[in-house]
Amino acid sequence: MSADTSDLTKVDSAIAGVDSTAAKDGAKETKRRTTSSAPGVMNINDLEKEGTKIAVAPDTQKTGWKLNTSPSTIEDSSILKKPLTTPPVKKIDLHFPLGLEVTARNLKGVTIKDALDAIHKQFKKKADDEMEEPYLKGFEWDPEESWTRLKVHTQKEGLPAGGKKSKKKGGDE
Structure with missing residues (x-):
């Protein structure tokens, strides 16, 4: 049983350790829908x-x-x-x-x-x-x-x- 709980705390600490704002900022740098439009197609x-x-x-x-x-x-x-x-x-x-x-x-x-x-x-x-x-x-x-x-x-x-x-x-x- 103690092995199970130690695994859980490792997972929990990994989630808590990630800076959520850094992950969001990284996602904003790349445009979301570039793959759906072909290159050279203009607005x-x-x-x-x-x-x-x-x-x-x-x-x-x-x-x-x-x-x-x-x-x-x-x-x-x-x-x-x-x-x-x-x-x-x-x-x-x-x-x-x-x-x-x-x-x-x-x-x-x-x-x-x-x-x-x-x-x-x-x-x-x-x-x-x-x-x-x-x-x-x-x-x-x-x-x-x-x-x-x-x-x-x-x-x-x-x-x-x-x-x-x-x-x-x-x-x-």
């Missing part, structure tokens, strides 16, 4: 402070995507993996002309798919005749208006006649 607010310009991926203008359909219906699905902006950002607000705003987020850098998913979430329950301009035309970054968000441009028609249309919908087009 949009930091870019604004530094005055870093943002470029929007031009591929967003070639989708012919209808806002109330799943982004997976885009014919060239390889563009979905591309970053929406250069440099990549963790989150960005997408602002529609009529005032609706959605936020696309991805700690590894917002991709075109992330942006389309955020938009689709807002429009998936809308019928075609409820939307005046149901097709995505593209995104525009206008630092004069707002550094931290992109304007979403929509249009009445899908891709021009020369473009490819998705065949997944059936013969209703």
Whole structure:
């Protein structure tokens, strides 16, 4: 029995011997969430402070995507993996002309798919005749208006006649 109690006092003394404030200060020196975001991915607010310009991926203008359909219906699905902006950002607000705003987020850098998913979430329950301009035309970054968000441009028609249309919908087009 005496061996058991001596083990306990050793453990207790080890705990009591640790300076709890020193342990806490050490933890504060390292940032907690660095592992969840990829290197090179920026916070949009930091870019604004530094005055870093943002470029929007031009591929967003070639989708012919209808806002109330799943982004997976885009014919060239390889563009979905591309970053929406250069440099990549963790989150960005997408602002529609009529005032609706959605936020696309991805700690590894917002991709075109992330942006389309955020938009689709807002429009998936809308019928075609409820939307005046149901097709995505593209995104525009206008630092004069707002550094931290992109304007979403929509249009009445899908891709021009020369473009490819998705065949997944059936013969209703």
